[in-house]
Amino acid sequence: MNGELNQFDARRIIQTVGEAGQPPMWGTLYFTDGFEDTLRLLDEDYFSSYLKEGGATFKLLVGHYGGGKTHFLYLLRELAWERDFAVAYVSLTPEETPFHQLDRVYRAVAASVAFPPEGRDVNPGLMSLLKAAVARWRARTPDGPDDLLQMQVQDAVRDLENLNFQRALKAALSALLSGREEEAEEMVLWLSAQGHDRTRYRQLGISGGIDRSNAFSSLRSLTRFVRQAGFSGLTILFDEAERTPSLSGKQREYLLSNLRELIDETARGTLQSTFVAYAIPDYRFFDGKTGVYEAVKGRTASMFDFYNPSGVRINLDSNLSEEQLATHLRSVGSKLWRIYEIAYATRLDPLLADPALRLLARQVLKSRFADISFRRLFVQSAVRGLAEVHRRKGVDLDESWASGIVESFVSGGPA
Numbered sequence: 001m002n003g004e005l006n007q008f009d010a011r012r013i014i015q016t017v018g019e020a021g022q023p024p025m026w027g028t029l030y031f032t033d034g035f036e037d038t039l040r041l042l043d044e045d046y047f048s049s050y051l052k053e054g055g056a057t058f059k060l061l062v063g064h065y066g067g068g069k070t071h072f073l074y075l076l077r078e079l080a081w082e083r084d085f086a087v088a089y090v091s092l093t094p095e096e097t098p099f100h101q102l103d104r105v106y107r108a109v110a111a112s113v114a115f116p117p118e119g120r121d122v123n124p125g126l127m128s129l130l131k132a133a134v135a136r137w138r139a140r141t142p143d144g145p146d147d148l149l150q151m152q153v154q155d156a157v158r159d160l161e162n163l164n165f166q167r168a169l170k171a172a173l174s175a176l177l178s179g180r181e182e183e184a185e186e187m188v189l190w191l192s193a194q195g196h197d198r199t200r201y202r203q204l205g206i207s208g209g210i211d212r213s214n215a216f217s218s219l220r221s222l223t224r225f226v227r228q229a230g231f232s233g234l235t236i237l238f239d240e241a242e243r244t245p246s247l248s249g250k251q252r253e254y255l256l257s258n259l260r261e262l263i264d265e266t267a268r269g270t271l272q273s274t275f276v277a278y279a280i281p282d283y284r285f286f287d288g289k290t291g292v293y294e295a296v297k298g299r300t301a302s303m304f305d306f307y308n309p310s311g312v313r314i315n316l317d318s319n320l321s322e323e324q325l326a327t328h329l330r331s332v333g334s335k336l337w338r339i340y341e342i343a344y345a346t347r348l349d350p351l352l353a354d355p356a357l358r359l360l361a362r363q364v365l366k367s368r369f370a371d372i373s374f375r376r377l378f379v380q381s382a383v384r385g386l387a388e389v390h391r392r393k394g395v396d397l398d399e400s401w402a403s404g405i406v407e408s409f410v411s412g413g414p415a
Helices: 007-020 036-047 069-082 102-112 126-140 146-157 163-177 181-191 198-202 215-228 249-268 291-299 322-343 350-366 374-391 399-411
Strands: 056-062 085-092 233-240 274-280 313-315
Touching (some): 007 322, 036 069, 056 249, 069 233, 069 274, 085 102, 102 215, 126 146, 146 163, 146 215, 163 181, 163 215, 215 249, 322 350, 350 399, 374 399
Parallel strands (some): 233 274
């Protein structure tokens, strides 16, 4: 899934990882260790086969904060793009994208959906997706008449459940084919649940906007369009960015009710060629005694593994020994070492870089019960350590050196 890494992309990886310990928007696979088997299984059983044939699935990712949830979701995005899926990555927060308000969740999906990029720059949003679809149609029939392209539009929007969605989508695509981009943008505002001018849309037979009452039918229509437009399907990645204790009991029940319905939509196949992943920090997220809690727990109890790829729950928290964790961190560090060398067009002395990473891995494991994730702590420390090996003459590599670097990230102060 990863080709040759160029200097700019390598620098972007080092910059992003070193600044905040966050995975980059692209290139996460280059320093991944431990998720390869899970990704391979998801690819073989879903992205390369079942989903392309019209199937759908829901997976629940469970991993503590800083434990690799976002990293894994970014890996899924790269895999999905490679298999020609459009992808929407949505960071769920109580303020911006509360899952108990499905219309706002749909709006976030529409705003973040992105087609497989030709380069490394991602242009999210429905307008970019529609333009990509039109460009593909033109490429297939470069000398074809306009009538043939209009037939492509008809095929792409046929049998959509939400008729208002269908009319707005058809108007947007027809406007793009005719070069009327402002008119297309006006339709995309409606399709993206960004508000609407009643008078203008009524002329096209479009009544009302996208709200809680029709958010699911709009999502079903979007997934069907993506497939009929020529993409393999749609991948939606939900990332619980914050804990949700601030939600009221009623809001939590709405959230879980929406999640239950989303799981059922994939099980029924009404979301065609769709992969949905929902990442949470802890399975206790579903602790509760009402019916909706039990319903969601029942639907997410089966474990995904090699012998049960139809299982729902993917556990990202590994139960490795300290020795295995040290090996894991050194593997990640070695990959960051190679990326660093590409980023700065240099060669680091292996007699310095290798022991530096070993010292840092050992020191990080001593701090793995601190508030910061030990994986995040290690990648930040590794980038800092590699920079010192690169730039600092006569650096003394010992326990004190490693402790100073690691502690600077734990405490937030200078090393």
